[in-house]
Amino acid sequence: MKAVIPAAGFGTRFLPATKAQAKEMLPVFDKPTIQYVVEEAVASGIDDILIVTGRNKRSIEDHFDKSFELEQTLQSGGKYEILKQVRDITDLADICYVRQKEQNGLGDAIHCAKKHIGGEAFAVMLGDSITKGPVPCTKQLIDVYEKYDSSAISLEAVPKSKVERYGIIKGTEVEENIYNIDKLVEKPLAHQAPSNLAIMGRYVLTPDIFDKIDETVPGVGGEIQLTDALSKLDSIYGVLFEGQTYDIGNRLEWLKTSIEFAMDDPKSRDNLIKYMSEIIKDA
Numbered sequence: 001m002k003a004v005i006p007a008a009g010f011g012t013r014f015l016p017a018t019k020a021q022a023k024e025m026l027p028v029f030d031k032p033t034i035q036y037v038v039e040e041a042v043a044s045g046i047d048d049i050l051i052v053t054g055r056n057k058r059s060i061e062d063h064f065d066k067s068f069e070l071e072q073t074l075q076s077g078g079k080y081e082i083l084k085q086v087r088d089i090t091d092l093a094d095i096c097y098v099r100q101k102e103q104n105g106l107g108d109a110i111h112c113a114k115k116h117i118g119g120e121a122f123a124v125m126l127g128d129s130i131t132k133g134p135v136p137c138t139k140q141l142i143d144v145y146e147k148y149d150s151s152a153i154s155l156e157a158v159p160k161s162k163v164e165r166y167g168i169i170k171g172t173e174v175e176e177n178i179y180n181i182d183k184l185v186e187k188p189l190a191h192q193a194p195s196n197l198a199i200m201g202r203y204v205l206t207p208d209i210f211d212k213i214d215e216t217v218p219g220v221g222g223e224i225q226l227t228d229a230l231s232k233l234d235s236i237y238g239v240l241f242e243g244q245t246y247d248i249g250n251r252l253e254w255l256k257t258s259i260e261f262a263m264d265d266p267k268s269r270d271n272l273i274k275y276m277s278e279i280i281k282d283a
């Protein structure tokens with residue numbers, strides 16, 4: 001299976017940080033966000049990845065490309081451990097790029113992948129979200145796609161007060177944590193939301209999604225919304241996946257994610273706790 005990583009958006013919620021640099025390259029603890037996404041694809045058994053980019057996104061291509069001068073400097077300086085890390089990034093997967101000419105929304109970004117994908121089912125992984133769980137989120141979706149022969153999307157339960165920020169589903173639970181979806185609504189008002197199950201940024205889609213995107217007119221914000229195209233699919237399942245999604249397109253979430261990931265690092269944990277205790281004491 002191939003994966004498409006849309007990473008062409010303007011990142012307006014994170015301005016001015018994203019004025020001249022890709023939101024997807026913002027580091028979370030010690031790695032750019034999009035590297036976590038590529039690593040999740042690889043851990044899910046995918047090694048053919050298409051990244052949808054746009055203006056100001058050159059650094060994404062540079063990050064996954066070979067850097068001769070850097071490697072030579074590290075080699076001659078005897079810094080072999082970091083040299084291995086740098087080389088591993090290049091060897092992760094086969095990565096191709098396509099440019100979205102105008103930022104017309106997520107649906108439009110995915111449509112840019114049509115030629116590369118051909119007639120097979122494929123994964124979509126948002127370039128500004130990271131997932132963590134016992135089994136990679138995309139792998140959990142691939143398993144459901146294979147079982148039901150149908151598109152599958154990741155879901156997370158969100159507080160009722162936050163449903164207005166997400167695409168929300170209405171569905172029937174067919175087995176534990178798996179829903180046959182009847183309806184998807186983009187950013188509903190809290191009292192109109194059909195549930196509190198939100199679409200979270202990982203998808204396995206059957207190729208008929210491209211025709212559905214063609215049929216989709218601009219929706220919320222004048223953009224071609226993926227949720228609107230998903231609503232047109234004949235069959236779609238939702239997976240309340242085991243794990244958590246981090247949306248780093250929002251600066252507070254980005255900061256919290258960096259702290260949480262640093263806490264997972266044994267070399268940083270104690271110093272971080274000490275530092276945070278000190279600043280909380282003075283707050």
Ligand code: UTP
Nearest residue numbers: 006007008009010011012013103105109127128
């Ligand atoms: P978002 O809606 O979170 O990204 O899309 P955005 O538009 O960059 O963010 P804000 O709302 O202005 O802050 C989720 C993912 O889809 C990509 C983004 O780069 C992000 O990784 N995307 C979005 C595209 O590739 N093209 C688009 O037209 C829109």
